[in-house]
Amino acid sequence: MSVISVITKGHQPTVDVSSRRWSDARWRRNALGTTLEILVPLALLGIWEFVTTQLVHSFYFPPLHKILSTLVDVWFFDHMKADLVPSVARLLVGYGIAVILGVGIGAFLGLSRRAQIAVEPLIEFLRSIPPPAFLPAAMVIIGVDDGMRVFVITFVCLWPILLNTADGIAGVDQGFLDTAKVFGIKGFERFRRVLLPAAAPQIFAGMRTTLAIGLILMVISEMVASINGIGYFVLNSQRTFAIPEMWSGTIVLGVLGYLLNFMFLCVERKALHWHRGLKAGQNV
Amino acid sequence: MSAEVRSTLGVPLNELNSGGFQLPSWCWPLITVAVVLCFWEFCSRFGIISSRFIPPMSVTFAKLGEEALSGSLWPLVGDTLRGWALGLGIAMGIGIPTGVLLGSSPLAYRSVRVIIEFLRPMPSVALIPLTVLVFGIGLKSEVFLAAFAALWPVLVQTLYGVADTDPVAVDTGRAFGLNGWERLYKIKLPSALPYILTGVRISSAVSLILAVTAELIIGSPGLGQAIEAARQGSAYDAMYALILATGILGYLLNIGIMRMQCRLLHWHQSQRRIAP
Numbered sequence: 232m233s234v235i236s237v238i239t240k241g242h243q244p245t246v247d248v249s250s251r252r253w254s255d256a257r258w259r260r261n262a263l264g265t266t267l268e269i270l271v272p273l274a275l276l277g278i279w280e281f282v283t284t285q286l287v288h289s290f291y292f293p294p295l296h297k298i299l300s301t302l303v304d305v306w307f308f309d310h311m312k313a314d315l316v317p318s319v320a321r322l323l324v325g326y327g328i329a330v331i332l333g334v335g336i337g338a339f340l341g342l343s344r345r346a347q348i349a350v351e352p353l354i355e356f357l358r359s360i361p362p363p364a365f366l367p368a369a370m371v372i373i374g375v376d377d378g379m380r381v382f383v384i385t386f387v388c389l390w391p392i393l394l395n396t397a398d399g400i401a402g403v404d405q406g407f408l409d410t411a412k413v414f415g416i417k418g419f420e421r422f423r424r425v426l427l428p429a430a431a432p433q434i435f436a437g438m439r440t441t442l443a444i445g446l447i448l449m450v451i452s453e454m455v456a457s458i459n460g461i462g463y464f465v466l467n468s469q470r471t472f473a474i475p476e477m478w479s480g481t482i483v484l485g486v487l488g489y490l491l492n493f494m495f496l497c498v499e500r501k502a503l504h505w506h507r508g509l510k511a512g513q514n515v
Numbered sequence: 516m517s518a519e520v521r522s523t524l525g526v527p528l529n530e531l532n533s534g535g536f537q538l539p540s541w542c543w544p545l546i547t548v549a550v551v552l553c554f555w556e557f558c559s560r561f562g563i564i565s566s567r568f569i570p571p572m573s574v575t576f577a578k579l580g581e582e583a584l585s586g587s588l589w590p591l592v593g594d595t596l597r598g599w600a601l602g603l604g605i606a607m608g609i610g611i612p613t614g615v616l617l618g619s620s621p622l623a624y625r626s627v628r629v630i631i632e633f634l635r636p637m638p639s640v641a642l643i644p645l646t647v648l649v650f651g652i653g654l655k656s657e658v659f660l661a662a663f664a665a666l667w668p669v670l671v672q673t674l675y676g677v678a679d680t681d682p683v684a685v686d687t688g689r690a691f692g693l694n695g696w697e698r699l700y701k702i703k704l705p706s707a708l709p710y711i712l713t714g715v716r717i718s719s720a721v722s723l724i725l726a727v728t729a730e731l732i733i734g735s736p737g738l739g740q741a742i743e744a745a746r747q748g749s750a751y752d753a754m755y756a757l758i759l760a761t762g763i764l765g766y767l768l769n770i771g772i773m774r775m776q777c778r779l780l781h782w783h784q785s786q787r788r789i790a791p
Contacts, residue, residue, distance in 0.1 A: 260622070267626035275630070291648045349543040353551060359769055360762035361727040363739065367746040367754055371568050446638045447724070454643065454732050462640070469644030477644050484641035485633060492636035 293475050302479035310464060315483065318460040321377060322449040325384025329445070330438060333389050337396025338422065341430070347397055354390060362387040362444060363451055370456060380452040387448050388441040395437025399430030432506050435499045442495055446488055461487070570752040579756035588760060594737035595764065598654065598726035599719070602661020606718050610666050611711060614673025615699065618707070624674065635671065639664035640728060647733055657729035657737070664725045665718035672714025676707030709783055712776045719772050723765055738764070 280295040306315070340347045365383055373379040403426055411417075411425045427434075453462030465480035552572050558564045559571040570578075582588040617624040639660060650656040680703045688698045704711075730739025738761045745754035 264622055264625040267622060268628060271626040272629045291645070345543060348540060349547040352544045352548055356762055356766060359766035360758065361724045361765055363724065363728040363731050364742060364758050364761045366731065367742050368758055371746060371751060371754070443636065443638070444724075447640050447728070450638050450640045451728055451732060454640070465641060465644050469648060474648075481641045481645060485637040488636040488638050488641075489633055 291474060293478065298475050298478045298482070301475035302482060305476055305479055306483055314459055314461050314464045315487070317377075318449055318453065318462070319487070321380050321452075321460070322384060322445055325381040325449075326388055326442065326445045328381070329385045329388035329392055329441065332385070333392030333437070334396050334427075334434060337393040337434075338400050338426065338430075340393070340397040341400025341426075344401070347401065354394065358390040358394070362448055366448075366452060366455055375456040380449070380457070383452050384445050384448045388445045391441045391444075392434065392437045395433045396430060399433030400426050402433075403429040428505075432503060435503060439492075439495055439499070442491060443488075446491065450484065568751060570755065574752050575755045575759065578752040579759055582753070582756055582760075588757075591736070591738045591741050591757070592760065592764060594654075594735075595723075595726055595730065595739070595761075598657040598661055598729065598735070598737060599723045599768070601654075601658040602665050602722040602726060603715075603719050605658065605662035606665035606669055606722065607715060609662075610669035610714070610718070611673050614670045614711075614714075615677050615703070615707075617670075618674040618677025619699075619703070621678075624678075631667070631671070635667040639725060640732075643729070643732060646729075652733045653735055656733055657726055657735040660729045661722040661725040665722040668717035668721060669711065669714035672710045672717075673707060676710025676714075677703050679710070680706045709780055712779060716769075716772045716776060719768060720765070723768060727761060 276295060283289070283292050283294040340350065362383075365386060369379050369383045369386070373382055407425050407429055411421050416424060449460075450462035450465075453460035454466045457463040461480060461484060465477055465484070468474070468477035468480060555569075555572040559566045559569050579588075617627065642660060642663060646656045646659055650659055684702050684706065685698060688702045693701060726737065727739040729735050730737040731743050734740050734743070738757055742754055742757045742761070745751070745757060
């Protein structure tokens with residue numbers, strides 16, 4: 232012990248000096264990286280603006296400033312209320328139902344191996360169907376209304392969440408289960424305090440992939456049949472050759488995808504901060 | 516001593532027999548599938564759900580068989596497969612080299628990070644209207660959409676994989692006198708391969724989704740377009756038969772990619788089976 236501490240102590244100053252020298256170079260690299268991080272996207276936007284105003288006058292690629300001014304005119308706040316809010320509401324309702332059902336059924340399957348094996352081929356098959364292919368069937372069975380759009384989003388989002396939950400719960404460390412048994416934790420309390428937290432990282436992974444699919448389904452369910460929603464707005468703008476409006480809608484969708492993803496990561500980080508701590512602890 | 520047989524969900528199959536009930540474990544999936552199919556047939560035949568909107572299972576499968584035997588199904592499958600393959604191929608052709616480049620150079624990565632982070636979560640279907648204007652309604656649009664959507668998973672996975680290479684291994688390579696290319700081929704790429712193949716698997720699914728979406732919405736020829744045409748023509752048995760065909764195609768593609776992954780990664784930890 233003492234030998235080690237002497238060696239470490241003896242080495243520490245040199246390490247400090249070299250790390251300071253290193254950190255100087257590293258700081259410079261870091262500053263360069265940050266500059267590039269900000270400048271390159273701005274430069275690209277600048278090139279777009281320059282090319283579309285000065286070099287090429289294309290009907291399909293309007294100048295950037297025109298798109299941005301259309302974006303402000305159109306989306307603040309007329310179409311935000313008329314198109315964006317209904318879209319996001321449908322997505323969140325469909326996604327929410329999928330999470331509740333997926334975690335519920337998935338937990339049941341995770342606990343019963345027999346049930347899990349029994350339904351596996353069915354779920355594997357339903358999951359393999361490319362989600363948009365469900366859309367015509369849902370239109371025939373349910374009709375063209377908001378219920379259909381919510382249903383399609385739920386139906387498609389359900390499987391990844393369900394499979395991940397089943398997998399996560401089936402893989403809970405036997406030690407946790409034994410400990411819960413010793414302390415007499417049973418039933419719902421066991422589910423809420425032992426199984427769910429232990430499976431949470433995997434459940435969140437399923438929920439994150441699903442969010443992207445849900446967003447796609449939100450857009451195309453509005454493109455196929457709708458009278459409002461952002462997917463309808465974008466396609467309708469294209470069909471009426473309102474090109475700057477179409478571009479503004481595309482950008483709004485990009486921002487929406489980015490924000491949803493960002494918010495999800497924040498929630499995940501908050502919900503799983505203990506897990507990250509545990510991981511870091513193990514690595515040390 | 517025998518290796519454990521596991522189902523895809525990771526459940527050891529032989530553990531099922533430990534209960535008092537001595538039904539072989541492979542029976543259970545068959546029973547469930549049979550029950551669901553019978554339930555479908557029953558509901559439709561006895562009018563619990565309208566047999567006009569959901570034809571009985573037997574009718575749907577008969578239709579599927581008829582389409583397959585008459586040969587009208589295969590050109591559609593071929594069209595969809597072509598869109599899928601071109602989309603995935605282009606995505607891999609762009610994604611893997613770019614990922615290697617960005618993964619080996621932190622500065623290059625940081626300069627495009629914002630762009631990637633913005634484009635990646637964007638629902639690629641948002642580009643459908645623009646694509647129609649620029650590429651028309653044919654195969655080109657379908658391939659562009661599929662390639663655009665499939666690019667991100669494979670690009671990001673390659674990037675992470677290459678950046679995650681053990682620096683000691685790279686330094687060892689350098690010490691043994693390997694030059695940059697050799698280090699890339701002999702150390703970085705093999706070490707990134709598991710990541711890259713995971714990316715390819717996700718991209719393959721995404722590419723198929725976007726190919727079908729493009730057919731459904733834009734109307735480029737293929738299964739998606741045929742499904743929508745069957746719906747509009749109220750030929751509901753054909754519609755369900757085609758949806759089933761799409762599902763089978765997706766299932767087979769997924770299995771094929773998994774097989775390839777197993778074969779290429781037979782040396783890797785994740786594919787080794789531990790004998791108890």
